[in-house]
Amino acid sequence: MEEIFEHFGMALQEAIPANKTYKFAMIELERQPNMAGYRAYLENDGIEYLMPDKFRINSDSIHALYNLTVGHGNKSEWNKAFFKLYPNKKFEIEFQYDDQL
Template identity: 30%
Template sequence: MTVDEIYSSIGQGISNAIEESNWTNAKLDIEVVGNGVVGYTGDYRVDNTTVNLSVRKIPRDIRNWLKELHSITTEGGKNKWNRAIFRLEPDGKFSIEFIWDQQLHDQVEELN
């Protein structure tokens, strides 16, 4: 998959997991640690209320998409990140913020 295909798949997976039709924005908080272990949680806004996103309704393939995205974007030691925030609007517009969290990295290293 290309990066654009991955972004599209993630966005579609989030959108499909939202049951309400009048949501205004959604967010997926992503962690990639160790040897590609992926975790994520999310939420979305309806009116002025934040609702937890049921990650069970997101396709299981999202873990593979996120691993692949991490692999592509960090290839050759560039753009080092272990957290990301994927933001989505109902019209399909999205943004993604890649974050390096040293504390998370250190916690993982201690466990290894």
């Protein structure tokens, strides 16, 4: 799982413009059995989306994260996750189930 978090963190760091100040960078992940998607943005005093040509992650990593977190006896299904990266390189992740998806 650590490799997946490193992948997310490095992709965000590479997409953030040099000398850009921000409170945190966020990847919003969505996962369904046959598809995975995401969007990324910076939060400062408003949202600034990171453009797809600057930010990319492998959608297979979203499915891999799901398999790692839901497997191994953990019964918490999720279809949305929020990966938050702070300027000091610390991160947090939150998993949710949205029955509207």
